Amino acid sequence: MFFVVAGTVGLALNVLSRFVGPRRRQSATKTEAFECGVPTAVSRFGRREKVSIKYYVTALLFILFDVEAVFLFLWAKVFRSLGWFGIVEIFIFLLVLIFGYIYVLKSGALEWE
Amino acid sequence: MTAELTELALALGKIILLTAMLVQVPPIMIWVERRGPALMQRRRGPNRVGLFKWRLWGLLQSLADAIKLIFKEEIVPVGAHRQLFQLAPLLGVVPAFLIAAAIPFGPPLVIAGLTIPLAVVQLDVGFLYILAISSLGVYSIAIAGWAANSKYALLGSLRAAAQMLSYEIPLGLSLIPIVLIYGTFDLNEIVLAQGTLWGFCKAPVSFVIFLVCMFAETNRAPFDMAEGEAELVAGFHTEYGSTKFAAFFLAEYVAMFVLSCLAATLFFGGWQLPFISPTLLSETLGSVMATLCGVAVLLLKAAFFMWLFVWVRWTLPRFRYDRLMALGWKFLLPLALANILVTALLLTLTW
Numbered sequence: 001m002f003f004v005v006a007g008t009v010g011l012a013l014n015v016l017s018r019f020v021g022p023r024r025r026q027s028a029t030k031t032e033a034f035e036c037g038v039p040t041a042v043s044r045f046g047r048r049e050k051v052s053i054k055y056y057v058t059a060l061l062f063i064l065f066d067v068e069a070v071f072l073f074l075w076a077k078v079f080r081s082l083g084w085f086g087i088v089e090i091f092i093f094l095l096v097l098i099f100g101y102i103y104v105l106k107s108g109a110l111e112w113e
Numbered sequence: 114m115t116a117e118l119t120e121l122a123l124a125l126g127k128i129i130l131l132t133a134m135l136v137q138v139p140p141i142m143i144w145v146e147r148r149g150p151a152l153m154q155r156r157r158g159p160n161r162v163g164l165f166k167w168r169l170w171g172l173l174q175s176l177a178d179a180i181k182l183i184f185k186e187e188i189v190p191v192g193a194h195r196q197l198f199q200l201a202p203l204l205g206v207v208p209a210f211l212i213a214a215a216i217p218f219g220p221p222l223v224i225a226g227l228t229i230p231l232a233v234v235q236l237d238v239g240f241l242y243i244l245a246i247s248s249l250g251v252y253s254i255a256i257a258g259w260a261a262n263s264k265y266a267l268l269g270s271l272r273a274a275a276q277m278l279s280y281e282i283p284l285g286l287s288l289i290p291i292v293l294i295y296g297t298f299d300l301n302e303i304v305l306a307q308g309t310l311w312g313f314c315k316a317p318v319s320f321v322i323f324l325v326c327m328f329a330e331t332n333r334a335p336f337d338m339a340e341g342e343a344e345l346v347a348g349f350h351t352e353y354g355s356t357k358f359a360a361f362f363l364a365e366y367v368a369m370f371v372l373s374c375l376a377a378t379l380f381f382g383g384w385q386l387p388f389i390s391p392t393l394l395s396e397t398l399g400s401v402m403a404t405l406c407g408v409a410v411l412l413l414k415a416a417f418f419m420w421l422f423v424w425v426r427w428t429l430p431r432f433r434y435d436r437l438m439a440l441g442w443k444f445l446l447p448l449a450l451a452n453i454l455v456t457a458l459l460l461t462l463t464w
Contacts, residue, residue: 005128005132005210009132009136009210009363055275058275062279062281062282065282065446066285069282069285069286072286073241073292076289079296079460083461086457087458087461097450110439110443112435
């Protein structure tokens with residue numbers, strides 16, 4: 001229900017100016033992507049600027065480490081009933097994780113130049 | 114049947130109240146954000162717009178801006194992906210509002226034999242819910258930058274997306290000691306457990322990590338490379354105009370507010386006054402007053418964090434991007450992991 005209300009607020013913001021705002025003639029200059037007044041180099045959809053692959057690597061690493069975080073949350077919840085077994089077990093888990101982390105660090109995936 | 118109806122009505126009432134409150138946040142914050150630095154830099158800031166003869170310290174400036182934005186023409190840049198371009202602001206606003214649903218804003222209200230929890234949904238896993246929904250915000254930014262077919266927007270959104278993903282991990286990990294200490298995902302129980310000693314005292318390292326990540330997650334200074342004006346014009350919302358532009362601001366400020374509330378809830382006792390037990394308060398003041406008091410206390414604590422956002426923005430210079438990534442991955446992540454281990458060890462030893 002809250003989803004619907006929040007959606008309505010967002011949608012209202014989205015379409016409000018279409019009804020209220022002025023409609024003027026659209027020209028090629030006006031609708032071209034903003035590049036400080038210089039004619040756009042790439043304007044057709046689908047042809048993109050090349051971007052650094054680092055962003056892709058970061059996203060991959062995020063998925064890896066976030067899955068660990070999910071596991072840690074569940075462990076944290078049952079931590080009290082596990083006692084020393086839980087501690088030892090999470091030490092082993094984190095040891096493996098830290099090995100992976102060191103590998104990532106050494107392979108230079110986290111270096112931005 | 115009537116019980117179900119009252120429940121439905123209550124839920125609807127809470128939703129409308131919360132939405133009304135959240136919509137107020139951005140205009141007031143934008144005003145603070147302009148008057149605050151004016152105060153620091155010895156200038157006036159917006160102080161003209163008022164109602165009739167009262168100027169109200171320019172408080173209505175944001176309202177005037179909002180009205181202006183509504184009456185602006187809407188432009189979809191040539192070559193933009195139309196559907197995604199329209200969808201992106203919506204995707205930003207909805208998660209920002211949804212996170213607020215799980216935050217307990219006050220002690221349960223008791224009226225006519227009914228106990229009303231002051232959160233839109235009383236979730237056992239409120240913690241996980243907030244983390245899950247708050248990470249959805251990254252879609253809005255990534256899609257907005259990609260769909261606009263503009264170099265500045267694309268670069269800004271990529272930076273923002275990578276930054277939010279990177280800081281998502283320390284943010285999540287920094288909250289694990291809180292779960293360890295209180296042994297629950299229920300935010301209301303966490304608040305109640307902080308009656309005499311705030312969570313901040315029990316997990317100071319967590320709080321510092323959380324604070325840094327909070328700034329990075331909302332793309333605020335000093336981590337606002339995503340919209341670094343000097344290099345990227347405005348980042349991912351360069352091509353947006355009119356109310357869509359306003360939608361991005363709404364999403365950003367609501368996210369800031371909700372994270373402030375969360376910080377207050379987890380580390381500073383939430384709606385509880387320090388050293389005063391909630392039962393004592395409701396007995397002396399009555400349930401309604403106690404609830405109002407709790408809401409006021411939480412909002413005050415959240416207001417402090419909101420002010421901190423403004424304060425830091427005008428104090429610290431912007432980070433460099435490689436430094437930002439290094440801070441997230443090489444410092445905060447190991448620190449958060451070590452923090453978990455140390456907390457777990459200490460807890461086990463001092464059982």
